[in-house]
Amino acid sequence: MRKPCCDKEGNNKGAWSKQEDQKLIEYIRVHGEGSWRSLPKAAGLHRCGKSCRLRWINYLRPDIKRGNFAQDEEDLIIKLHALLGNRWSLIAGRLPGRTDNEVKNYWNSHIKKKLIGMGIDPNNHKLSQTTPPQPQSNSNGFRAATSSGSSMDVDACNVHQPHKSSGDNHVTNSGQRPSDEASCLEDETSSQSHERHNLNLDLTISFPSPRVTFFKETGAGTELSASCREIDCGGSPTTLLLFR
DNA sequence: AAAAAATACAACCGCGATCGA
């Protein structure tokens, strides 16, 4: 069927050198992002476009925030994961300066283990039947990741994983998730609306209106509204306002 | 001090969605 994009002989693989980074940064500085397919040749890089895009997005972009995750960031990741599952780009979209890859790595290397250690199944955010709770948790009124003052009821995170884990259901270029975003949100707004409320997260779909939708977070939970902003859908027939 | 194990994270891979000819 389709040829792999990175099968070209002579393309570099593996870690990027300083020179390669410089070439990529300089090229994007002059020409902007995009056209990843043609970028490597134009920039004089022996890499596939995909690799260039990944390097830029995950490492070279000037607005990347590097370093350890703050406790409130960690709390937010846990909450968003409970709502969204492994949709790392959406989760990362709520964490300014963080990339989906970074969030995913942090989840897999830190948070997952932490939750398991606390007796929580990281896949469904339910208390595990088999693992006894650790000292920082308890069996009722359980709270996790609370140092910032935000908290997570296990029940509140008892959200179905709405999608199978790989391949399908990607967010599209325009931020849309064609078929199941709505169903996910439908779940949110019907049977689990109270959980969403507890989680203090608001997910809203707005149809054609191209203008502003503000998400006002209320209550004592983590303030999220700052990262919610208007999406100009550029004439797209439908507008999905979910995350920024 | 050396080896083994664990951890962290950058990078790769394959897939589905979208776009344009």
Added chain:
DNA sequence: TTCGATCGCGGTTGTATTTTT
């Protein structure tokens, strides 16, 4: 409408570094 090119996503792997034995 079809089909190839491209893009973006999530899962997985590879490897450098750190910790433990």
